[in-house]
Amino acid sequence: MNLTPIKPEDIVLAEVRGDRFYGLVAEPAGMDHVLKRRALTVSSLTGRPIPTRRLTARQVVGHWRRSAASRC
Secondary structure (H helix, E strand, O other), rough: OOOOOOOOOOOOEEEEEEEEEEEEEEEEEEEEEEOEEEEEEEEEOOOOOOOEEEEEHHHEEEEEEEHHHHOO
């Protein structure tokens, strides 16, 4: 999936090592020097522990935008 249109406060569905979870985007896609590719920083939306805080494009399965009205 292309990470460019994903903005902070958007919701993503991710799959990491067979575990699917919903995450809230904290930072837009930037270059991750450890992974050597673009990645999103996310936090758990459900409150349960998630396997990673950084997601690459391959790990993002779905994307939902938050409307401008709900960002206020």
